[in-house]
Amino acid sequence: MNYRKVLTISLTILIGLSALYNAIYFEKLDARKQKELVKKFKPKELVDYFWKNQLSKVLNNAISIELFDSLVKVNPTALAKQYGKTVGISSNYCVLVKGEVNVKMDESGDLIVIDKGNSDYKIVAKFVFSNTARDATGYFNVDDFQNSMDFNAISTEINARIVKDVLSKLASLPANFKVRFAGAIEYSIESVSKSLEIVPLKLEVLKSE
Amino acid sequence: MKQLLSKILLAICIVAFFASCNSSKPKSKDKIAVVISTLNNPWFVVLGETAKQRATELGYEAVIFDSQNNPSKETEHFDNIIASGYKAILFNPTDAKGSVVNVKAAKKAGIPVFCMDREIDAKDVATSQILSDNYSGCVALGQDFVKKLNAKGSYVELLGIVGDNNTWNRSKGFHSVVDNYPNLKMLAQQSGEFDRNKALEVMESMLQSHPNIDAVFCGNDAMAMGAYQAVLAAGKTDKIKIYGFDGAADVVDAIKAGKIEATGMQFPKIMAKTVAEYADKYIKGEHNFQQKVPVAVELVTKENVEKYAPYGKAGK
Secondary structure (H helix, E strand, O other): OHHHHHHHHHHHHHHHHHHHHHHOOOOOHHHHHHHHHHHHOOHHHHHHHHHHHHHHHHHOOOEEHHHHHHHHHHOHHHHHHHHOEOOOEOOEEEEEEEEEEEEEEOOOOOEEEEOOOOOOEEEEOOOOOOOHHHHHHOOOOHHHOOOHHHHHHHHHHHHHHHHHHHHHHHOOOOOEEEEEEEEEEEEEOOOOOOOEEEEEEEEEEEEEO | OHHHHHHHHHHHHHHHHHHHHOOOOOOOOOEEEEEEOOOOOHHHHHHHHHHHHHHHHOOOEEEEEEOOOOHHHHHHHHHHHHHOOOOEEEEOOOOOOOOHHHHHHHHHOOOOEEEEOOOOOOOOOOOEEEEEOHHHHHHHHHHHHHHHOOOOEEEEEEEOOOOOHHHHHHHHHHHHHHOOOOOEEEEEEEEOOOOHHHHHHHHHHHHHHOOOOOEEEEOOHHHHHHHHHHHHHOOOOOOOEEEOOEOOHHHHHHHHOOOOOEEEEOOHHHHHHHHHHHHHHHHOOOOOOOOEEEEOOEEEEOOOHHHEEOOEEOOO
């Protein structure tokens, strides 16, 4: 009799615990907030949230431009494997980079050329196109979005944010100056372009040279 | 001893039975359906034939169904496929929203659907969707467009099918670039329905209404060829630059000949092979796939056309 009673109580506790376990789950607030914004799909709000709360954390993963430069020349595939991000099937990879470099305005006004040894890097300074910034962050998952148009709307918002918050700092500057930056580079592992563009996600003008 | 031998034999038989059940080779009767939006465009013929060929190589009986760009026809195909016991559907939809109901019906019947090239406007309904990165491809085309026109001039745009997400991803990618240049003025924007003859007709009308067109951006290569015919007939091939999207055989040749300015090379063979391989994996028991898999699109111009062949890269 006692045995049956113990068994009944044990089973009841087990069922109760199981129900409780399935009813309660823990989730990071950040992840919860992001899921809600994706679900409602308000691209501007989603990018605002990312920009204010997540961008700094994401940029902690950026590698120095010097490291990027040395790796991309020796083994672009290994660089992509270790630091690169790509969304689907592509030979193009996006990498977050950072550094402090001397720059000068390109004659077109679109780009800034980094005067750094024999390297040929340009920081996009006027317009930002493509998915490079979105994909390099690795923060947005294509599977979370209803369709690819929504996913691309994230790029549009990020690019607009870059123009508004980052590139606006570049107005009325002298011919040569120094910047501290963090940004995204896209390159093809099949054929690395001689001139690589950096899409800045953060940029600080340090001084005039 | 005799009893022990019998038990060992029985154990071997049981193991052999289960091993045959788990065999990785599909049964000869397993069928895969390849449903294509239209076979009236060579690009989709390549997509469908490659999917069929890869499924056949993997040991399936593959059958192509032509929806003739007609959602009702597509629904009829799905009804037949579901009733006929197909194991998987490799699907190129006619309509992003309208095709969702067909995919849901297949899912309800336990048949996995793998979309290729064209997207359905739903999450977690198709098992996976392998799609060209149309937006990025058209950003690259837009940048070339601005460069070749020196950021000034008048242009027209031929859109694809209005209900297809590819139409808008391409148009938005292109406009995300060109709209930043105020001296580039769009005179007209009209659907050519991804169709060569329709594009010819629309372009003829645009040329009559707007005699000062400098360029035309077309949402696919079939429309680019239709636009080229209209421009040729108007005697303006030296003045009007034509842009397409796809990487079809006639446009790759036309770029080499200087008749078309540029196109975005999609890779239909990669998309078709990938969906066939995904379907094979699904049938063999793997059920976790990335929902959306974008495939990169590459800019093809006269400067780099030698690297490319119709529907892909040269030598591949």
